[in-house]
Amino acid sequence: MYHKEKSIQMKSSASALYNNLSVLRIAPRSLTYFTVVHANMVNMVSASWDGLNYSHRQLQSKEANVATSSSLIMQAAWCVLPSRDILVLTSQKGIQMYESDGSIMVYWHALDTPETQTAQAVFARGIAAVREKYICVGISSGSMLVFDVPIKGSNITLSEVLEEHKESITDLASECSGSLECIADMVSADDSGNLCVWKSGEDFQLLNKIPDKAIEAFCSSVKLWKGTVVAGYGTGQIRLYEAVTGIVHAEVNAHARWIYSLDIAPFSGLLLSAAEDSLVRVWHLTMTPETNSVEIVHMYNECVTDTQICGAKFCDGDGYAFAVTGYDLSEIIRYTQV
Amino acid sequence: MSMRTLPLVFINLGGEMLYILDQRLQTQNTADDNTQKVMNDIIATMFSKAFMEELLKPQDLYSNRALRTVLTRLAHASIMRLNPASMDRLYELMVMAFKYQLLLCPRPRDLLIISYNHIDAIREFVRDTPSVLNQVDETHRKIIEVYTPLSDGEFQLLRQTLLIFLQDMHVRVSLFLKDKVQNPNGRFALSTTGPVPHGTEVPGLIRMFSSNGKEWKRWEFPTGGSYTSSIRVGSFERFGDRVTRIGTNMYSVTQPEETHTSKSYSQKANSEPNPLAKEELNLLARLLGGMKVQNRNTETGFRVNLFATDQEEEEAGASGANGDQSFQVINIQATQDVQVNTELARIAGEFTGEPEQTESPEGPSNKGDDLLAMMDELIEL
Numbered sequence: 001m002y003h004k005e006k007s008i009q010m011k012s013s014a015s016a017l018y019n020n021l022s023v024l025r026i027a028p029r030s031l032t033y034f035t036v037v038h039a040n041m042v043n044m045v046s047a048s049w050d051g052l053n054y055s056h057r058q059l060q061s062k063e064a065n066v067a068t069s070s071s072l073i074m075q076a077a078w079c080v081l082p083s084r085d086i087l088v089l090t091s092q093k094g095i096q097m098y099e100s101d102g103s104i105m106v107y108w109h110a111l112d113t114p115e116t117q118t119a120q121a122v123f124a125r126g127i128a129a130v131r132e133k134y135i136c137v138g139i140s141s142g143s144m145l146v147f148d149v150p151i152k153g154s155n156i157t158l159s160e161v162l163e164e165h166k167e168s169i170t171d172l173a174s175e176c177s178g179s180l181e182c183i184a185d186m187v188s189a190d191d192s193g194n195l196c197v198w199k200s201g202e203d204f205q206l207l208n209k210i211p212d213k214a215i216e217a218f219c220s221s222v223k224l225w226k227g228t229v230v231a232g233y234g235t236g237q238i239r240l241y242e243a244v245t246g247i248v249h250a251e252v253n254a255h256a257r258w259i260y261s262l263d264i265a266p267f268s269g270l271l272l273s274a275a276e277d278s279l280v281r282v283w284h285l286t287m288t289p290e291t292n293s294v295e296i297v298h299m300y301n302e303c304v305t306d307t308q309i310c311g312a313k314f315c316d317g318d319g320y321a322f323a324v325t326g327y328d329l330s331e332i333i334r335y336t337q338v
Numbered sequence: 339m340s341m342r343t344l345p346l347v348f349i350n351l352g353g354e355m356l357y358i359l360d361q362r363l364q365t366q367n368t369a370d371d372n373t374q375k376v377m378n379d380i381i382a383t384m385f386s387k388a389f390m391e392e393l394l395k396p397q398d399l400y401s402n403r404a405l406r407t408v409l410t411r412l413a414h415a416s417i418m419r420l421n422p423a424s425m426d427r428l429y430e431l432m433v434m435a436f437k438y439q440l441l442l443c444p445r446p447r448d449l450l451i452i453s454y455n456h457i458d459a460i461r462e463f464v465r466d467t468p469s470v471l472n473q474v475d476e477t478h479r480k481i482i483e484v485y486t487p488l489s490d491g492e493f494q495l496l497r498q499t500l501l502i503f504l505q506d507m508h509v510r511v512s513l514f515l516k517d518k519v520q521n522p523n524g525r526f527a528l529s530t531t532g533p534v535p536h537g538t539e540v541p542g543l544i545r546m547f548s549s550n551g552k553e554w555k556r557w558e559f560p561t562g563g564s565y566t567s568s569i570r571v572g573s574f575e576r577f578g579d580r581v582t583r584i585g586t587n588m589y590s591v592t593q594p595e596e597t598h599t600s601k602s603y604s605q606k607a608n609s610e611p612n613p614l615a616k617e618e619l620n621l622l623a624r625l626l627g628g629m630k631v632q633n634r635n636t637e638t639g640f641r642v643n644l645f646a647t648d649q650e651e652e653e654a655g656a657s658g659a660n661g662d663q664s665f666q667v668i669n670i671q672a673t674q675d676v677q678v679n680t681e682l683a684r685i686a687g688e689f690t691g692e693p694e695q696t697e698s699p700e701g702p703s704n705k706g707d708d709l710l711a712m713m714d715e716l717i718e719l
Binding site: 012013015016017038039072074092118119120121123167168170191192217218234235236237242245247248249250251252253254255256257258277278279292293295296297298301303305306307308327328 | 339340341342396441444445446489490491492494495497498499501502505506508521525526527528530534535537538539540541542543544545546547548549551559560561562563565
């Protein structure tokens, strides 16, 4: 179904972090941007579609203290809003936001660090753009920060703090189908596998908490598509839930090790899952509105030999191409459909 | 990231160090009581109450440089001596073994089992010395107490922190190459067969559920690997069958070539040219200051060589002088050494003018003085 393309070389290797690849497609300029986190730095590569031009940029964690490890970046991701794209970096010190090409930092939010060192690690992780103007970021305490983003400029403000989760946030996702009919706008996941489903607005509203009882499995990656939550777990399972009711649609014994990344191609319903077991799998989701069910079918496997995969993303909305990163690898591996 | 890495780092790296030293001491036909003395001294220092207490405080994992300094000192906690070239090789072996163990760890929580495998072996080394054995037991108890309540997510965070620390290290180790666990390019071989970790199902099954929770369809998909059901879980108690062999002694006495290493050309992308940060130096001073030191009588000391011959070690030392760019180690040598005094004094001097760091738990006023005092103490030894 897919074949391997020429890899993109990076300036440094990928760190073992969940969802460690973000892709931004810039159609008007025939470019695709990729970001991958390496310790306290982010590698940004811009690749032209004709495969001839590559340019690199490296972004540093703010307040990085080179000799110690106390300013590691947990995640970097683009937030696509109607009027602008913002690149968000979350670290142990706070949240940095840049214009989409990484050239200008437009906002910095410092995390509250306790006066005395506690055993609880402090960091921000989990990034999602929600509806027209919000960027949500998760914190290790379980809180989620909602930022209000203007059409342009740096007047970004903290609009709300959502306190629902009690464990560290692992990932956030917003409804990606583009459909305005969906009630749920965002899903958040935490260390214990609890999932919260939200509706955005001046005040975000909690619609549902899944599962009712804690499943005791770590959820590393979530997606929300056409009202369906797709969650990947440390047990290697993928589960599909109906967002507003929490009903389980499907359960897949997908991987033999921790799932590190999920992605959905919203126009085709293709799902990508990647794990520490060196495997990337492509699935297809189909909605059956009559029976109100979602079906998941396996399409394809790709083994990235001797690699613990840490990021996998589709490069376009149809899932025609996808890219993969692995721990200790200094390349972004790409695959396109035959 | 994780604030709980240091104790496990020292137990595992220290454990690997002991396996290697034990093998070298035996290969070099060192007298039995000398071997036992070296092992006892190192283990007693590593598992001393003061040292462990310091490690157990919640703190960030410090730099490669700081860690290596402490491990070098630990290796010299007895009458055994290692030349810089041998210490380099020892460090490479320890670190690559630990990296391998981290990668192969089936579930993040199993990092504890791997640590307990090391502790079990260490216990064996000192089984005839009750005082040291007691220290090891006490530490084991403390580790169980501190780490058992951590969640899977916290263990994975710990593992991720350690993997970031060990990133870009691809030193080839002949033992690993021989066993085909490491490829010629220095990367480890990760298998897609074998038992799945405990708590994970064998991949291949899709189940669909109706809205009342009943399964209405199931089918299988091809997985591209060949997995089997998980085997039983190892013991997380002080004693018991650990089940996994990861973390047990890989070195046999008869094969000294196993400790041959060669670097592949992978420099750390952001190597640290700066001297140690003030916080790190504070930590070092506390850790090293807490170590009981042997009388540095060079006549009774003996050298251990990590290479096959003395000549090899010399050559490695000469070529390695400008080689190892990623570790600009402060060589804390055991002998009374004018060079060491001036080096430490220089470092201390560099920090008198530094702006105060806000995250240090101590009061800002006397940090510099405390540091210099501790350095003085070390120099006098």
